[in-house]
Amino acid sequence: MTQKRKFPKWFGITLALILVLGLIISYKAYQIFLGASVTDSQKYLYVHTNDNYENVLRRVRTENIVKDADEFDMVAKAMKYPASVKPGRYKLEKNMSNRRLIGNLRGGYQEAVALRFSNIRLKEDFAGFLGRNFEPDSLQFISLLNNEAEAEKYGFTKDNFYTMFIPNTYEIYWNTSADKVIERLHTEYKKFWTAERIAKAEKQNLTPIEVSILASIVRGEALHNDEMPLIAGLYLNRLKKGMLLQADPTVIFANNDFTIRRVLFRHLAIDNPYNTYKYRGLPPGPINMAPIVAIDAVLNPAQHNYIYMCAKEDFSGYHAFAETVAEHQVNARKFQKALDERNIKK
Template sequence: MSRSRKSHFGLFFLLVLVSAAAAGWWAWQHYTAFADAPLGGLEKGDSIVVERGDSLPVVLAKLREAGVREGEATEWRLLARQLGAASSLHVGEYALDPGTTPRELLLAMRRGDTIQHRFTIVEGWNIRELRAALAAAEPLEHETGELDDAALMEALGHAGEHPEGRFLPETYLYTRGDSDLDLLRRAYDASAHALAAAWEKRDPDTQLKTPYEMLILASIVEKETGIASERPQIAGLFERRLKIGMRLQTDPTVIYGIGKDYDGNIRRSHLTTDTPYNTYTRAGLPPTPIAMPGVDALEAVANPADGTALYFVAVGDGSGRHLFADTLAEHQANVRKYLRNYRQNARDAQ
């Protein structure tokens, strides 16, 4: 080959190499720009659900349905392969918040960083309130709507138990696809653990004979006050009443016995009408808890405060605090204070 032809061939080969390098550089730039550029068309609260058996092409189709137009299928496949996500997408719901990039989304799916939803069981809720809140919770799957309380407890594996007080108040995280039964199982187990821990630390002089009695009294304490510092005082007061055989005479138990017919006002006739839950007409504890007690109420009952008070009544100023008394005469004076404060509060509200 002549020197001239060799020179032309070398130049041609160099041009091919430069062109290939330029094309490769452009392709790489385009690929990395796709991988790390925010996806368009997303709004706060958007999400995508990866279901069992979904392949990457299926997930891409769901992204298109959600409004994502960025990237060709080839680019998504290359990125998924590079990140090790091509065949390891975890089932679940994933956030598509504005600013999310393809790389971030695929990494989240590879790790299983699914959206965590929250459901809070409120201290003092009864089982009717808990079940109503569960029925309204989304996107929780609903499996208990047709079950009565007995069937519910059977479905949870605790046939024959009364459901009241059995589910610990706290905030539970769940993912799309979880059911109300899943959440209740966790809340039941959490309550059982908290009760066992409280029972283990109980005052050795307690009048309570079983953990279930502790749960019952804790539910009453929970309903009587929302003031944390008062819970041990009220628990101690009830312990003293139980010790001397004095009736508990606590309004929340009467209200619970009224059930759905309670209209927000407790009347004298309610206090004298006997029900299994009326602690004005019956001695000792009611047959079941009356609400869901939290950990603080359980701990207060496990270690009640010392004292001599046998009576208490609300201050009546809207603070939720109570006045305590050792004697009936002192209590009656406190009741008069409560009525004065209550009436003044009502006038101020007008």
């Protein structure tokens, strides 16, 4: 009979050690590539335009994006990410693996910015808002918003360009250039101004730009949305009669003093095209970013004969409306008395 060949004891021990070592290496590799790596210290990793891999790795380290930046570096190089850096705003999830994070970075799978805006008074404020939400800074945005040629490109003037921005929610990628952000918002503007809305504007003998300018005044007057159609109807009545609008919010805008609570004769004396106590018709541009509810109030105004209004003396934010000067003077005296009683002098 043939005897079975016996292996030396040391061979079995060596084989066992190799197997154990292989398991350890495999487990370590699994942990480095597929194990939990991303921390919860940041919500997003921002990769800027023109960033190289060294810039990204430095940000990963300094912002504590992952538990071990050296392991991230190892996986990134294994996946050839250094040659495929793409700018963007990348969503981070706690315990995301290096492989998944780098796969998103390499593929450019960024999360868009859900851009929500409303009640932004001035275009300078809007530029600052955009600069906080996108890679381009506020200076790049304000230079476009104040650029006559840029405004004319879209059918506006520098004064009324601000009417192009309709408050809503839009999804736009973080690294979109400033001019492309403006272009995208113009696309949304065109979608907003449907044939139905344009027809309603024409019925009021207004252009879409004029509707938004008037809507900004309505917004400046109204503290309550349900009163906007009444206020819109009043100003439309004034326009149709060729009367001065005499809207206090335009005077406050013209004086560039938004702390004014009581419009006085010295405020009315300012010679400024936005002062509707001096200049007939609509001002050259909006006095704030008109919300959709105010735009629709101008397009769907309440039908009445009111041409005067005054804030109610109960400070509810609502107005007392009148058809005649005599009625209006009674309402105005009540409100002035209430102001005096509260020692509101300016």
